[in-house]
Amino acid sequence: MKRILYIIIAAVTISSLLFSCEPVEDRENLPAVNLTAETIKFSVKPTAENPNIVALKNEDPTVIPYWKYVDGNGNEIGHSNKSNDQISFPFAGKYTVYFTAYTRGGSVDAAPVTINIAQNDESQFADERWNLLTNGAAGKTWVLYMTAPLEFIGKPATPYQNIAVSGHGWWPNLSDISWAGLENKDWGEVTFNLNGGYNVSVTQTNPTIGSTAKTTKTGTFNFGLTTGQTNDRIVFNGGTEMLHPNEASYFSSSFSFTNIQIVELTETTLAFIAIRADGDNLIYHLVAKQ
Numbered sequence: 001m002k003r004i005l006y007i008i009i010a011a012v013t014i015s016s017l018l019f020s021c022e023p024v025e026d027r028e029n030l031p032a033v034n035l036t037a038e039t040i041k042f043s044v045k046p047t048a049e050n051p052n053i054v055a056l057k058n059e060d061p062t063v064i065p066y067w068k069y070v071d072g073n074g075n076e077i078g079h080s081n082k083s084n085d086q087i088s089f090p091f092a093g094k095y096t097v098y099f100t101a102y103t104r105g106g107s108v109d110a111a112p113v114t115i116n117i118a119q120n121d122e123s124q125f126a127d128e129r130w131n132l133l134t135n136g137a138a139g140k141t142w143v144l145y146m147t148a149p150l151e152f153i154g155k156p157a158t159p160y161q162n163i164a165v166s167g168h169g170w171w172p173n174l175s176d177i178s179w180a181g182l183e184n185k186d187w188g189e190v191t192f193n194l195n196g197g198y199n200v201s202v203t204q205t206n207p208t209i210g211s212t213a214k215t216t217k218t219g220t221f222n223f224g225l226t227t228g229q230t231n232d233r234i235v236f237n238g239g240t241e242m243l244h245p246n247e248a249s250y251f252s253s254s255f256s257f258t259n260i261q262i263v264e265l266t267e268t269t270l271a272f273i274a275i276r277a278d279g280d281n282l283i284y285h286l287v288a289k290q
Helices: 002-020 128-134
Strands: 042-046 053-059 064-070 076-080 084-090 093-103 106-109 113-117 141-146 150-154 188-193 200-203 216-225 233-235 259-265 269-274 281-288
Touching: 042 093, 042 113, 042 233, 042 269, 053 093, 076 084, 076 233, 128 188, 128 216, 128 259, 259 281
Parallel strands: none
Antiparallel strands: 042 053, 053 084, 064 076, 064 093, 093 106, 093 113, 141 188, 141 281, 150 281, 188 200, 200 216, 216 233, 233 259, 259 269, 269 281
16 A cells, blocks of 8 residues: 555656646746837938938847838838948938837837938939839830740759850750740739839739739839849839749749849840759749830
8 A cells, every 4th residue: 555655656746847847938037128119219311412312220239120111102112121221212202211129028110200302313223224124214024035934053052054055054945844844825024114113013824724814913123233233133012023934843932032133134134043942043034025
């Protein structure tokens, strides 16, 4: 009888020890959020050199900043997480800048700041790449180059496979890669213009085999230019994304078509890089719509 009693006591003791070792979340250890919309320290000011360029400054090094700015129609035209940044508003109009301060205890939104831009500043589009992409206010439409839409350049650690073909990698005709499973059809079009804003419209065809149904979305874009054109990027806002052949075999759901790297831009050609699910890099080729 004593032996049975000892076993029961030991089992209860072990269970108590196991229970006491379970981690308990202690939310009371999180610091209180002492900031308010009125006490957040930041500034949004046009620069003295150019009133169309606005300086953003987070004046509190203990918080992580997040900026978002929209045009007069409520379209998001960009965002940033830098403590010090400059944004360009080349078009006349009213803009709103939103600032969120992230702390260990949570986030606090500052009161929005309204910026009124008095006049256009076309000097910000002096680089020829703006006209190549958009054709200015008139706009420019691009479609997939279905003769040879995909260019294979391998994983980042491997050298380009056949530079002599196109300067990047292996660029076969669509008829030579039937194994890729890419349907030869009208995949839609993407149109950029600078008619009073950074406007983009994307018409994407449904990926279902044989489908010709299309969905059109409009929004805004940012065109980030770099010296030497080594990392030019287009960022899509407002729920839009770059036109692409959205089919199963060579489309990676992990790749975002809302932020793309341009590898070629001429009067008639536009190519951007994408990443397949297994890590292989692809270049998608578009041409100006005739």
